[in-house]
Amino acid sequence: VDLSKRTSELADRNLELLDEHGVRAIDVLGSVGSGKTTLINGLIDQLKPRMSIAVIAGDITTRIDAERIEVQGVPVVQIQTGGACHLDGEIVRRGMQRLDLDAIDLLIVENVGNLICPAAFPIGAHKRLLVLSVTEGPYMAVKHPIMVRQADVAVINKIDLAEAMRVDVDRLMADVRQVNPEIEVVTTVARDGEGIADVVAALGL
Amino acid sequence: VDLSKRTSELADRNLELLDEHGVRAIDVLGSVGSGKTTLINGLIDQLKPRMSIAVIAGDITTRIDAERIEVQGVPVVQIQTGGACHLDGEIVRRGMQRLDLDAIDLLIVENVGNLICPAAFPIGAHKRLLVLSVTEGPYMAVKHPIMVRQADVAVINKIDLAEAMRVDVDRLMADVRQVNPEIEVVTTVARDGEGIADVVAALGL
Ligand SMILES: Nc1nc2c(ncn2[C@@H]2O[C@H](COP(=O)(O)OP(=O)(O)OP(=O)(O)O)[C@@H](O)[C@H]2O)c(=O)[nH]1
Numbered sequence: 001v002d003l004s005k006r007t008s009e010l011a012d013r014n015l016e017l018l019d020e021h022g023v024r025a026i027d028v029l030g031s032v033g034s035g036k037t038t039l040i041n042g043l044i045d046q047l048k049p050r051m052s053i054a055v056i057a058g059d060i061t062t063r064i065d066a067e068r069i070e071v072q073g074v075p076v077v078q079i080q081t082g083g084a085c086h087l088d089g090e091i092v093r094r095g096m097q098r099l100d101l102d103a104i105d106l107l108i109v110e111n112v113g114n115l116i117c118p119a120a121f122p123i124g125a126h127k128r129l130l131v132l133s134v135t136e137g138p139y140m141a142v143k144h145p146i147m148v149r150q151a152d153v154a155v156i157n158k159i160d161l162a163e164a165m166r167v168d169v170d171r172l173m174a175d176v177r178q179v180n181p182e183i184e185v186v187t188t189v190a191r192d193g194e195g196i197a198d199v200v201a202a203l204g205l
Numbered sequence: 206v207d208l209s210k211r212t213s214e215l216a217d218r219n220l221e222l223l224d225e226h227g228v229r230a231i232d233v234l235g236s237v238g239s240g241k242t243t244l245i246n247g248l249i250d251q252l253k254p255r256m257s258i259a260v261i262a263g264d265i266t267t268r269i270d271a272e273r274i275e276v277q278g279v280p281v282v283q284i285q286t287g288g289a290c291h292l293d294g295e296i297v298r299r300g301m302q303r304l305d306l307d308a309i310d311l312l313i314v315e316n317v318g319n320l321i322c323p324a325a326f327p328i329g330a331h332k333r334l335l336v337l338s339v340t341e342g343p344y345m346a347v348k349h350p351i352m353v354r355q356a357d358v359a360v361i362n363k364i365d366l367a368e369a370m371r372v373d374v375d376r377l378m379a380d381v382r383q384v385n386p387e388i389e390v391v392t393t394v395a396r397d398g399e400g401i402a403d404v405v406a407a408l409g410l
C-alpha cells in the first residue's frame with residue numbers, strides 16, 4: 001500500500017467528517033518544549049467565551065499536558081502513542097470518535113513534540129500551526145524546511161529569552177518566510193499570554 | 206526481517222570495527238537545539254590536546270553544524286539524512302568508512318535533533334550522551350523515558366536560563382535519575398564552556 005496515498009486518504013476523510021459537523025481543526029506542531037501546550041492554554045483563554053472547544057493531546061506517555069488543559073474546563077482526549085513519534089490520521093480519527101462533534105466549534109490537536117516526523121503525516125486539520133522557540137537557537141527553521149513548508153502559521157515563541165539566547169528574532173522571521181513565502185509568522189511570549197491575539201487572527205478564528 | 210535484530214547486528218558490527226581500531230565512540234543525542242553541537246565544540250576544546258578526534262555530524266539538511274566543528278581542525282563527515290529522523294548503524298558505518306580509523310582515538314557522532322526515534326536505533330557507540338536543555342521545560346525527562354533509559358550520561362544544559370524558565374534543576378536531575386537510576390547526570394552552560402570537564406569525566410575519557 002502506498003503509504004502517502006493512504007495517509008492523505010485518512011486525512012481527507014477526517015476533514016470531511018469535521019466539515020459535516022461544522023468543526024474547524026488546528027494541528028499544533030513543534031519540537032519538545034517549544035510551548036505548544038502553553039499556547040493552547042492561551043488560545044482557549046481567548047476563544048472560550050465565543051466558541052466551544054475540544055482538544056486532542058498527543059504524547060508518548062504521561063497525562064501532564066491533558067491535565068494542564070482539562071483545568072480550563074474543555075473536553076480533552078489524551079492519546080498516549082506509547083513511543084510513536086507522530087500522530088496520524090487514524091489515531092486522530094479514533095480520538096475524534098470519543099468527542100461529540102456536534103457540540104464543538106473548534107478542535108485543537110496537540111501533536112507529539114518532534115520537528116521532523118509529523119510533517120509527513122497530515123491528520124486532516126484545516127490549519128497547521130508550527131510553534132518554534134528562540135531557545136532552540138537561530139537555525140531551527142533553515143534546518144527543518146520540510147516542516148516549515150507544511151505549516152500555515154508559524155509562532156516564534158519565548159521571545160522574552162531572545163537576548164539571553166543571542167537570537168535575532170527579525171532574522172529568524174526572515175528565515176521562516178524564505179523557506180515558506182506563504183506562511184504567516186507571529187511572535188509570542190505564550191507563558192504571559194503576549195501575542196496570542198495575533199495567533200488567533202493569523203488562524204482566521 | 207526482524208528490524209530490531211538487524212538494527213542490533215549493525216550496531217554490534219560497528220562496535221567490533223571500532224574496537225579493532227582502538228577507537229572509542231560517543232553517540233550525542235537530544236532534541237532540536239538542546240546544545241549538542243555546542244557541547245561537541247567544548248569536548249573537542251578539552252580533549253584535542255591529548256587525543257585525536259573525528260566527528261560524524263547527522264542533520265536532515267544544511268552543513269551548518271559540520272562547519273561549526275570543522276573550524277576546530279578535526280575531520281568531520283557530514284551525513285545529510287534528507288528527512289530521516291534518526292541515524293542508524295548502516296548510515297554511521299558508511300560515515301566511518303570515510304575516516305581513517307587508525308588515525309583517531311575518539312569518534313563523536315552527533316545524532317539528528319529528535320528526542321524520540323534515535324532511542325530505537327543504536328549506532329554501535331560505547332556511550333550514549335543525552336543533551337537535555339532547561340529551555341525544554343520541566344517535564345522533558347518524565348515524558349521521554351525510553352530515551353532517558355537508553356543513555357549512559359545525561360547533560361542538563363543551558364542552566365544559565367533555569368531561573369528565566371522557572372525550572373528547578375535539582376528536581377529535573379532527580380526526575381532523570383528516577384527514570385534511569387544508572388545514569389550519570391551533569392549540568393552545563395555549554396555555550397560558555399562551563400561543566401564540560403564534568404562531562405569528560407562522566408564519559409570516562
Ligand atoms: N520563558 C518562557 N517560557 C515559556 C514560554 N512559553 C512556554 N514556556 C515554558 O516552556 C516550557 C515548555 O512549555 P510547554 O507548553 O509545556 O511546551 P510543549 O511544546 O507543550 O512541550 P511538549 O508537549 O513536552 O513537547 C514550560 O516550562 C513553559 O512554562 C515563553 O513564552 N517564555
Ligand SMILES: Nc1nc2c(ncn2[C@@H]2O[C@H](COP(=O)(O)OP(=O)(O)OP(=O)(O)O)[C@@H](O)[C@H]2O)c(=O)[nH]1
Pocket residue numbers: 135136137138139140143164165235236237238239240241242243244270317318319362363364365366393394395396397
Ligand atoms: N543560553 C545558552 N545558550 C546555549 C547554551 N548551549 C547552547 N546554546 C545555544 O543554543 C542554540 C542551539 O545550540 P546548538 O549547539 O546548535 O544545538 P544542537 O542541539 O546542536 O541543535 P541541532 O543540531 O539543530 O538539533 C545556539 O544558539 C547556542 O548558542 C547554553 O548553555 N546557554
Ligand SMILES: [Mg+2]
Pocket residue numbers: 036037038065110
Ligand atoms: Mg505539550
Ligand SMILES: [Mg+2]
Pocket residue numbers: 241242243270315
Ligand atoms: Mg547541532
Ligand SMILES: [Zn+2]
Pocket residue numbers: 085086117290322
Ligand atoms: Zn518519527
Ligand SMILES: [Zn+2]
Pocket residue numbers: 085117289290291322323
Ligand atoms: Zn524516526
